[in-house]
Amino acid sequence: MESFVKNKYILKPMRVESTSQSIHHFMREFGLRANKPIRVYLTGGATCVLNGWRNSTIDIDIKPIPDFGEVYQIIADLKEELSLNIELASPDHWLTSPTRVGRSK
Numbered sequence: 001m002e003s004f005v006k007n008k009y010i011l012k013p014m015r016v017e018s019t020s021q022s023i024h025h026f027m028r029e030f031g032l033r034a035n036k037p038i039r040v041y042l043t044g045g046a047t048c049v050l051n052g053w054r055n056s057t058i059d060i061d062i063k064p065i066p067d068f069g070e071v072y073q074i075i076a077d078l079k080e081e082l083s084l085n086i087e088l089a090s091p092d093h094w095l096t097s098p099t100r101v102g103r104s105k
Contacts, residue, residue, distance in 0.1 A: 015085045017056040020049050026060060026078060026086070033074045039065045043089045061089035 016022070023046050030040065041064075042050065045057025064071045067088075079086050 015079070015083050017058055018046065018049065018060050018084055019056050020052075022082065022084060023049060023060055026082060026084060029078055029082070030074060033077075035070060036066075036068065038071065041065070059085035059087050061087050063088065063090050 018026075023042070027040065027042075040062050042060065042062055044059070044061035045054065046060045046062075048054040049057050062075075075086050075088075078084070
């Protein structure tokens with residue numbers, strides 16, 4: 001049975017929590033749709049799920065590089081199609097030096 005969230009104007013289905021399987025599925029679909037080479041950093045709860053520290057997370061935080069216009073449309077489409085919460089997050093907000101970027105998975 002589908003859950004719904006009611007706001008002031010509409011009644012719409014709630015998005016599901018992201019599991020390791022749904023994160024991998026999202027990344028596969030993202031890669032298939034991108035027409036240019038792109039690097040996508042996963043941050044936050046998604047990294048905890050993929051490392052086996054948690055079973056799920058409420059959203060998938062990503063940082064696409066480069067972030068060109070097509071990326072935002074891909075994200076919007078996948079959010080709806082897969083019913084996932086996908087948020088833009090920036091690892092450079094907490095990475096202390098450029099050398100640490102190279103050590104990211």
